[in-house]
Amino acid sequence: MKNILMSKGAKTLVEVCAAVKPQENVLIVTDFAKMPIAEAVATAAYSLGAEVAICTIVPRSGHGQEPPPPIAEAMKNADVIFTPVTYSITHTRAVKNACEAGSRIIAMTDFREHMLIKGGLEADFNETKIMCQKMAQAFEKSTEAVLTSTGGTRLTMRKEGRPGNALFCIVEPGQMSPAPNVEANFSPLEGSAEGVIVADASIPYIDIGILTEAVIATVEKGMITDIKGGHQANLLAKDLRSRNDPQVYNVAELGVGLNPKCLMQGIMLEDEGVYGSVHIGIGTNITLGGNVKAAIHYDLLMWGGTIELDGNIVLEKGEVRL
Secondary structure (H helix, E strand, O other), X not given: OHXXXXXXXXXXXXXXXXXXXOOOEEXXXXXXXXXXXXXXXXXXXXXXXXXXXXXXXXOOOOOOOOOOHHHHHHHHOOOEEEEEEOOOOOOOHHHHHHHHOOOEEEEEEOOOHHHHOOOHHHOOHHHHXXXXXXXXHHHHHOOEEEEEEOOOXXXXXXXXXXXXXXXXXXXXXXXXXXXXXXXXEEOOOOOOOEEEEEEOOEEOOOOOEEOOOOEEEEEEOOEEEEEEOOHHHHHHHHHHHHOOOHHHHEEEEEEEEOEOOXXXXXXXXXXXXXOOOEEEEEEOOOOOOOOOOOOOEEEEEEOOEEEEEOOEEEEEOOEEOO
């Protein structure tokens, strides 16, 4: 019965998000843990007359690691790519190169079977697209951003010359979007972020998930210099130290969720899309318009965020004010 229910979400991914056409080459990159999801998507794509290939990789040992070279090469030759994988390959050179080659990519990191049945995929993406593009345009035009939150965040950053990215689950050639996450984001200039990040919603990585206590990160010259809090903060700090890569502390992204159907549940692609939530990405930013390739890309989510762009408020305590 579950397979039947999953078919509805798979149909949305294939027909709405990626707009797969007959005879197109569709590549599904997955691992053994996500094979039922890969097969549901493959069935939906095959029913449209697409040429479908499923490539199974060994799960990466952490988020942000590159897929094997043969897979990276195949990605550059695919019209459409779906990535239901356990650990993210979204912020990788393989994805960046595939986009530059014209692929349409739907990122599906840590996607769960129930997400094909209920949740963010039930949104009207043609409707949410409008607000997402408006927010991205506001990011695009600005030079300075100030983020505050009811939990105590106070972060300033500069972004002149950086694009505003609209990720709304519908992709054209050369574009990547996670699903069902709908978000607008930008990557601040390296070295420009200053202040304090207080994450009090979720860190949907390394088994942290929904936060039961605030994670407080001090930021100086674009880098996290200190992490405080309880057990969950210690998990994050320990993981980052274990990467032996100073770039994991880079403030890589400011993003705002815009999907009214997403629910905060400790799953990255649902959490980051929650309407009005704000996240600060750390580590890699090359797929967002920046220059840093780090060992990871994690997101620290918060409630009650206010975003001010060049003196104009576009988000106030989690409510869009465009």
